[in-house]
Amino acid sequence: MATANEPPLLSYALEPKSISVSTPTKPSPGKLEIAAIADTPVYCDGFVIRIPIGTGEEDLTTDKTITARLESDNPSVPDAWPHEERLEENDTILAVHFEPNAAVQISAGTRLTLHIADFDVNEEIGTAHITITELTSPTSSGPYPPRTTSHEVNKTPPGFYLRNLTPDHIAVDNGDSVLLTWETSHGTNYRMYWDDLSEPLSINDTAWRSPALTRTTGFMLQASVNTRSGRALILHTLTTAVTVINADLTARDIAVNGTLDIGNGPGTATTNLGFTTDEHGVRHLPSSMTDGNRDTYYWSALHPKVDDWVMVDLGGERQITKIEIYFGATTGYTLPSCDLEYSTNRTQWHKHTTIPAGRTDYKSGAIAWTARYVHLKMNAAQGHRIAIRSFEITTEPCGATITPTETVIHTPLTTKGAVRIEGDLVVTGEIRVMNKLTAENALEVGENLLAKGHVTVTQPGKVLRVRELRGPVKQGGETVDPPINISKGTITIGTIYGAGPYPTVTIPAHLKLSTPGRTTTINGPVIAKGNVTIDAKSDTQPAADNTLTVGAALIAKSNVTVDPGADGRIWLKTGRFNADGPALFAGKVDGLFPTVTSATWEGTSYSLTVDADMIATVRNESSKKQFINAWSGGNMLFEIGLDAWEVATVPLRKGWTFQKRSPQGGTLYVWRFYVGAKS
Known part of the structure; x- marks a missing residue:
């Protein structure tokens, strides 16, 4: 290999890579050709080829003299380079030096061939390392340091092939x-x-x-x-x-750009008649009968005789509804009389019909079989081969079909691990989830969704429609947290079912009550990690519509918003209301305070006469420092400076003057909680 600090500027190839060893009675003449190729312009001041000599398995020859010459394929590069043979390292290395009279410019694309010949390979099987050293530089001014690489020559048994x-x-x-x-x-x-x-x-x-x-x-x-x-x-x-x-498929990752069909394939065709390869080299295999292409065809190798057969294996029992078979090729090769039969086990066959000789097609019409195997059994011999263009078996859908736009599952789906679906999943039967089912798009279940784990919908705007949701049940029959987790989508549920105490409904997203004519009553705790929004009722809705009644705690990790409307309410009968984030009320909150109002104060100053005892919460909505203060009887009671985005809560008495002072301008959000009757 090249030295780490001075890699070769030329690329090399050595031939042959293997060479036969000599025997005591028959020498094996050796010859090496080393090609040096310039990929870019190079200046060369010489080569040294070092050959290990001796009797060992790592030596090439015992000869201490050879013949050598250099050949160039470029007329501008001379090939009559002087060379000299020298023994090195106690006569264990034969070094062949090629030394031009002056540094030679080798243009890009030039090939130099160094020939080493007239030596006998030694008698020991092994590997000899031929070392090549070039004295090169990318510029004519040098320097020309030695740059070394090596190549192996395998010494093989005599006569090996x-x-x-x-x-x-x-x-x-x-x-x-x-x-x-x-x-x-x-x-x-x-x-x-x-x-x-x-x-x-x-x-x-x-x-x-x-x-x-x-x-x-x-x-x-x-x-x-x-x-x-x-x-x-x-x-x-x-x-x-x-x-x-029809190979099996095992893969770590698989990408299907079309349709993935599980359980609905055309089957595997086989026969005892062999197949023919035509004069163009085309192999007319049995699989041509089930490839979905009526322009290809199976062509037998043998002439049929009585009881010979052609069969399609569907891979499992299927409900067969129709069969169409297309016989012959462009030059004939139809079948003799044959019986169309079917079986579930290849032992007991059931005859459906006899197809007369010479037919070009057969169509069964509507049938109702349960079978895995369908075959044609010959009733007579004939003097020419047979051809079948297509053997088409139609069955009731089973298994599953996955396309880029939808997934259709025709059988019950049971999963004991997590399932993530990035497209639509349409199930005509029942889904049983033992662990977790995650749908990135719409999940529509026509029957029950029985989940012992969690079902998640993450795509915004998509809907999970469930006729009835049954959660995991404890040993005593008590239903624990329902297995439903909606992080971005919308959920429509007819019934949340649970025996015993009411379950906790956890929604790590936004809860929006906006369906006209609906009142939501939850008798257990509600934990919403997103916004809780109640839309304003329309003029056509009863006054009780669009209300949220919580019998226990309402815990919101984000905003709780009642959209503007005279009758927008959040009812807190018993329990408590916790808001970890800011609570935005555009309407009223009944039960905790008689009235809550909000306002936005702009500009450099704003003044307000306090009309009732209250608690005010103020937030600086600008990057500039602002101040709030309260006055009574001409005296300033307090002044508080608010840095950017800072929040302060202060008590206010009826008759005080409450104002803001903002030398640099800015916006304040002000919420006033009336703790007494508002005048």
């Missing part, structure tokens, strides 16, 4: 195997690799049958030999791949 790894089929049906064959000189170790598995082979093997394949599989055959030191030397590797039709 491994070639032509070939499967007997390049495509097989799911569950079939292939026979792999190869050519080799033998005498070495072999191992076959596929998927994440491997298997050692005998040194005399030239064929190997795979296990049953369920997905497209790559194979790698590797030959190796142990060196004298015990190191495994990889001699050669061959690869091939086999396609599996």
Whole structure:
């Protein structure tokens, strides 16, 4: 490898990468070609090729002399470079120096080839490292420091070869195997690799049958030999791949741009008649019958005889409602007389009808079968092969269908873990949630939603419609917190059901009571982590509409707002009202105070005569410091400075003057809570 601080400026390739060793009776002549390629202009003042010499597995040759020459493919770069051979490191390295008379400019794209020849490879199997040092600079003025890299040459057994790894089929049906064959000189170790598995082979093997394949599989055959030191030397590797039709799919992540159909597929077609590859190399496989394309066709390899068959396996019992079969190819190849049969187990077959010979199609009309297998059984032999363009079986929907716009589940959905759905989920049956169901979009349930965990809707504006919501039940039959969590969406529930004490309704979002003609009464606590908003009633609504009555605590983590309207109310009969955030009341609050009013004070000053005993809360809504003060009988009772966004609460008596002083201007929000009768 190149040194860390002086990487080569040229790129290199060495051939051959492997070379046979000599034997005591037969020397193996060696020859190396080292290509040096300039990707950018380079100035070169020489090369040094270092070859390990000796009898060891890491030495290339025992010869201490070789022949060497440099060849250039660019006429502007001379190739008659003087060279000299030198022995280094106690005669264990043969160094070949190529030294031009002056630094040579090598233009971009130039290829120099350094030839090393006329030596015999030693007799020891192993790996020799050939070191290449260049004296180069990006500029003509230098300097020309040594820049070094190395390449390996594997020394293989004499006469070794491994070639032509070939499967007997390049495509097989799911569950079939292939026979792999190869050519080799033998005498070495072999191992076959596929998927994440491997298997050692005998040194005399030239064929190997795979296990049953369920997905497209790559194979790698590797030959190796142990060196004298015990190191495994990889001699050669061959690869091939086999396609599996209707393959199983295992993936960490999967992206489906079209439709994902679970349980509604066309089935897998098989036959005992083999298949034909035409003169154009097209393989007319059984899968052509179920590919949804009537322009492709299955073409048998054999002429049919009595009891030969063609079958479609639906993968499980299905409710079959119609069958259409299209026979023949463009040049004929229709079927003899055959029986159309179906079965649930491939043991007991039920005959539906006999299809006469020579038909180009068959259409069943409406049928009602329960079956997994459908096949055609030949009643007669014929003197030509058969072809089938399409074998179409229509069934009642089952399983699930997922498209980019919706998810349709035709069977009960049971989940014991969290489920997150980013599109619409439409369920015609029942949903049972053991843990948590999260819908990023609309979740519509036609029947019951039975949840032992939590159901979450997060997309703004989307609706969860549930006919009845049943929460988890404690051992004594008492219903605990309902399993419903609406963080952004809207919930419409016919009934929140629970035996025993009333449950707590927790809404980590906004609670808005705005449906015309509705009064909301909650006999248990309400905890709202967002805003609680009650819209003003319309002129057509009764006076009692759009009221919120809470029999216990109302705890709001954010704003509680009553929209303007004469009859907007929040009723606090018993219990308490806690507001962790600011409480904005545009109407009235009955029960705690007779009246609450709010106002906005602008400008540099504002003055108000206090008309009743009250408590005032003031917030500075500007970045400028402002002051509030109170006067009585010509005397200032207090003055309080408010920094930006600061809040203060002060008591005020009837008859006082309450005012603001803002030298730099600004806005104050003022809430007045009347604790006595307002005059």
